[in-house]
Amino acid sequence: MGVNGIIQSNKDEYIGFLAKLVQTDTQVIGHGVLGGKEKAGQEIIKQKLLDLDFEIDEFLVEDEKIKKYPGANLGHDNRDRPNIVGTLKGMGGGKSLILNGHIDTMPYGEQEKWSHDPFLGQVQGDVLYGLGSTDMKASLAAMIMAAQTIKALGYKLKGDLIIQSVVDEEGGGNGTLACVERGYRADAAIVGEPTQLNIQPAHMGFLFHEIVVEGQSLHSSQLWEGVNAIDKAIKIYQALKDLEHRWLMTERHPLLPGPTINLGEIKGGIAGSVVPGSCSLKTCLHYQPKQSETYEQTRDRVNREVLETIERVTKGDEWLDKHPPKVNVYQEGYPFETPISHPLIHEMERIIGEVLDKEAVIEGMPAGCDARLLAGFGNIPTIILGCGDPKQCHCVNESVPVFQFLSLIEIYVQFIISWCGVESID
Incomplete structure (x- = not known):
């Protein structure tokens, strides 16, 4: 029996495994700062991997070990939240492969907005509903079911297969960062974020800035005697939008959109009758990788342009020149890119063409994910490939198409066999 035959004959079991993961609460709390409930899901992953003869490495994220990496999100409650690798x-003589997926989910929000239990984990029509089904328990389950399918085929791999079920991805990626710090490397890696079975060899980098502007407060009836901090902050924001416009006109990437700067939060003032004495802006900037630069060089160049833009506004304003705004980066992540000429991408193109009977789509991810950590700090050629529509992430009534889940298992199986190589067939 071939790969597809085994998957079809065992599809109820495979879907049941995914359902069990979805029915298990693995929410992060406060973006991981306050902890998370991943352990219950990790116990399921651990037992299944043991059943498939994997060697298990179970370990916690430790701030002292990951703090050396730029963008590490320190100060999270890591207790009782183990990674499972x-x-x-x-058998030797083949290439190694990392399959990486996160077990944690965002909170489901207001349950009354869901048309069913967020932990339903049941199929209706050809769709499985539940929190985390797309983001990204379906792809994580597909990785493990691919290993089970290979075992059912009686194949023995030449290269090592490493499956990483990580925690705290929704908190910024500390789980994968801990895997990199622990020394896990391979000849290639696949991160299973939802891509609708498209190949994504690149994603944007991101920088979150907080800009705090000082004013001079007094009663609004004499506002000319004060300094409106919101007005000054808006001048800075307008200059940043001008920078964004220049980038959109000059920065090009074949797979990714142009750089953007979003003003996501503004706080200032206490009442309409008071000239605001302070104002803070929080922005999120997405930027592209450049193959002519290291990820760190690109990040530093982009950040420098932001700071220079703010400085020009400051120098051109008498008040701001004497009371310069305070600017800091409070969260960030590098971009990443694997050249489309890399054998990893060529081989995955071929596999997808055979499994889906259509040409593979190669595109970029406009957001960011743990691929940046494997590629940037682990120096591992990496792609993103998973099932589900990314529009289903972090939304009510999250769901994943069952046919995509089963197709992804077959894609993973065929790629593992081809990439790692086969030693023998029982």
């Missing part, structure tokens, strides 16, 4: 040792 399973390694299926190859």
